[in-house]
Amino acid sequence: MRTRRLTGSLTCLVVLSLTAAGCGLSGGGSGDGEATVGNCTVDKGNVGSGKLSGDIKGRITFQTTNLKKDFGNFFNGVIDDFEKANPGTSVKWIDDPGDATFTQRNVADAQACTLPDVLNLNSETATALTKYDYLLNLGVKDPTAAEPFVPAFWKSSTMKDSTDASVHTVFPWYTGGVLLTYNTDLLKKAGIDPDKPPTTMFELFADYEKIAKSAKGEYYATMANPIWRIPADWDQMDIRTLSADGKAATFAEDPRTTQWVAWMAKLYQEGAMPKDSLSSSNDPSTPYSQGQVAYGSTNPSFVRFVKENSPSVYAKTGVGRQPLDKLGHTTGAPQYIGVSSTSKNAATALAFAKFLTSAQNQTAWCKNPNVVIFPTTTTSLDDPFFQSATGDDPFSKARALVAEQLKTATAYQTNLSPAVQKAIVSQVQLAMQGKKSPEQAVKDAQDKANELLKQGS
Incomplete structure (x- = not known):
């Protein structure tokens, strides 16, 4: 288990949560097309109004939560496909253990301006990062962001930013049920x-x-x-x-x-x-x-x-x-994919996040025989695989139970x-x-x- 990482440049201490002082978004830039988020200097295009633009190129970091050991082949394949479709891009994949200090570590990284470009997040961590504008406002930066997703799941990705406005800062990725x-x-x-x-x-x-x-x-x-x-x-x-x-x-x-x-x-x-x-x-x-x-x-x-x-x-x-x-x-929030607003290659990060959460990749990921998870896109859920789960072993029974639950489940979870x-x-x-x-x-x-x-x- 990693401990908190604080650097001398931090002005906001991390105690499992963000404090208000110095951690919000500053609309005024520091010149040369720059703005600030917390202590971080970012491109003005990453914040405020207006669709995100920029070339899809350069290196980004993608962080999952305890997935590399069991699903390395799948995600390496997704990364390879993205890099081939977008020459000049490079995706570095890291995997967080996802333990009880997960939110704390990611908040510390955000304040240190070292947050990964694309992140697999739970609801609590997404809420904490959104509160101080450390995630890209997807609803503004990509006006078509909601289209592929089941409305209930997209609604579940509504968070409050530093101005207490309701914003969408994460893509719903997959849901597992309970x-x-x-x-x-x-x-x-x-x-x-x-x-x-x-x-x-x-x-x-x-x-x-x-x-x-x-x-x-x-x-x-x-x-x-x-x-x-x-x-x-x-x-x-x-x-x-x-x-x-x-x-x-x-x-x-x-x-x-x-x-x-x-x-x-x-x-x-x-x-x-x-x-x-x-x-x-x-x-x-x-x-x-x-x-x-x-x-x-x-x-x-x-x-x-x-x-x-x-x-x-x-x-x-x-x-x-x-x-x-x-x-x-039943109720519960899906896992999410967010894009850091402090990313140096935000256009590439957003493109990869959309590629990862696309109907095609969600369907392939959720069909993996080693998981009981379900996609959040309308097209994926229409696939017969998710509508006719059968079998008598515990694993198959779990899949069938979740499939049945999903018909009436809501994507609601209190965010503390x-x-x-x-x-x-x-x-x-x-x-x-x-x-x-x-x-x-x-x-x-x-x-x-x-x-x-x-x-x-």
Whole structure:
């Protein structure tokens, strides 16, 4: 895990979020067709109004998130195709591990003016970078940008810039959906029928409690750190974490938030989760593949990880629908592709981003037999491959479940800054340790979140 990288030239400290001072976009340039974004001198064409222009040539850097090991051949092929179609271009591919400090590292790179030209981003990181104009405004710089994409996915790429305006700074790339993955043997030991997955979050928590009582510390239900569940669980429960304008925390106003925290505290204290996992950045992937927890990651492609790393556990793995809860359907944001506004070859970077997210390349990428992902372009989704997923093995079942979900899923996810999320998570952790009542933890979490939101954090 890399630590934060701060240079002497930085005027904005990174503490999992950007601060307002000196980090926004300056419309006035420094002469010679230049403008500034944060500390960075950029071409005026990268910011402000007007379509982006320029020759498609030169070297750019493309950053993915934990994809190189398993999908090197595919992406090297995409890069080769782009370079052949655009003589004089060169794409350097780097791969970030995508761990819990992902946003922090990319924010530090942005402030140091070393952000990669084209980036694979999650919603949280895209939100943080957009807030201070470190990503190209695609809706302005390429007026046709929205055309290939399913409207719901394009809508999900709406972020707020430094002026609080709604802008599109990322292309929706692919979506994976969510589902339950579980060890059928461990569920049966706890008296849980793996063929009848829970329909609400609290029903799932009740199953966690059964596992705690049955396992008595020999294995666990899941991992403890609530950072993996906030705000995802609340979104699925239709708890409004923030106000409509995103300027105030509202989750304490829903009594189910306190119930959720009370459940998490009870489960932790009863042994449904490893005690040493409360502040761990590890998700359930590795302990699940070792037979130590009953429920694995909600990422459908996680099933491939289990198949490759633990065939014996894969043989016991079942997949089921993630609880729809009060929302009535699944929700989640896709992975995105953004273009740095500080790029020295922005026209080339934008051309590569469009090439990567094109219907042709999305279809080819999502048909890869080693992933359970779905494209975000209308043309790609019309392909029969995504409309008729079949098979009885866990991997095929996962693909079929996600395909069914996608018919009604929405591409909505509450975007919390890392600082706000950390403040909320910290209070929930105190409640789980028994150091605060759930009621007090929720109240304090909302108060602290509102303090940060007022500061622009």
